[in-house]
Amino acid sequence: MGDRFAGKVAAITGGASGIGLATAEALLAEGATVVVVDRDRAALAAIADRHGPSCIAQVTDLLDPASCDAMVPEILEKAGRIDILHCNAGSYIGGDLAETTPAAIDRMLNLNVNAVMKNVHAAIPHMSARGSGDIIVTCSVAGHSAIPWEPVYSGSKWAITCFVQTMRRQLMKQGIRVGQVSPGPVISALLADWPEENLRKAKENGALIEPSEVADAVLFMLSRPRNVTIRDMIVLPSNFDI
Template identity: 55%
Template sequence: MGQDLSGKVIAITGAASGIGLACAKACLSSGARVVLVDYAEDRLNNLSLELGANAIPLVVNLTDPKSVAGMMPAILDKAGQLDAFHANAGAYIGGDFTDGDPDAFDRMLNLNVNAVFRTVHAVLPHMIERGTGDIIVTSSVAGHTAVPWEPIYTASKHAVQAFVHALRRQVAKHGIRVGAIAPGPVLTPLVEDWPKENLDRAIAAGTLFDPKEVAEVLVFMLTRSRTVTIRDVVILPANFDI
């Protein structure tokens, strides 16, 4: 099977940088129209000029319920339909739990967990009405194992994994597929918040990979036959093991 997304509309959160931007570029290259959802307005506007008419910028603050409430109407206004939604935006906190800031924990959980719930809730009625659609969530290898240097991040991704598996079973009857991509360490702005010794060690050992590897997985998942659901894909750098 090929990887043609012509005629499809895909919305990606956190699309102004990192994994989200790589995924947007890959989907555009496969023929889709892509709604780039992010709060970085200037960056989005520049990207839409760079990437062409099929890259549709949409400014949304994913931690603001009012802003999220306007997301789906804006997608339909700009693109007319929505075939796939990639809940990708996220934040990272690592390090010793006792040294952490509980307010920062709350902010990360709001983006990594609550914003996923809220945005997916916003797009599902349209997909249910059409009887088709794809929901893909960016999870993490930390959603499959307890990583000791990032307990709060690990907790957020375990929540995402549980949500993906339960929701998939609820909405399969509507022709909607739900899956997760769980990368290991990816070279994105998120890893800048790693403990320095961990980041230096990972770079030296070659245990980080490029976001385009995740983007290729997304396109693969979206272009499978509708008789197939890719539930989980765990993707790791070759020299990384946990």
């Protein structure tokens, strides 16, 4: 237990599992109040019950426009402010483009790209008025390299890399730091759509990392002095070759 983030309020989308949950628990352990955002009401209730009053549940379906639009105002009503916004929610499509569907493509782009842009858009007035804030987006190594077995996912993450780095330049003079964390493959439900052979080989070769190892990178980024911005941190399993 520590107090590096005592007095800070963090909001984390996709916070009920995987990287989001690991980051929420790491921030809670360091004294932050954390608003855990997810559409899974039951999972949120269990997490909030486990961690006590410093953990605030926020039920939001980012794919529902009205719910997405209401997220930041509802967080501000519950927590009073947002010091840290971690846009972490996302989904995955693997395989050849011809194997997916237009509906699946729409869902991925709406969650991986559009919801991130809308969440950041909603948080900017609050952070700008206070002259301070941190925005972290979970990207991917797929946002830096064209991965042939995941063109839709990789395309969504290239879009996020561009968005994050343009927003970093727009907001730096307002006291708002913007950066992204770009993991390689992480042991989570997000890999359920990976080709079975790729997943098997990755597990056998030790080419996967734990969500907690990505959370460690996020806390490193957030704990730098205010005159330092970590614009991107690529976190790879040592045996992952891309």
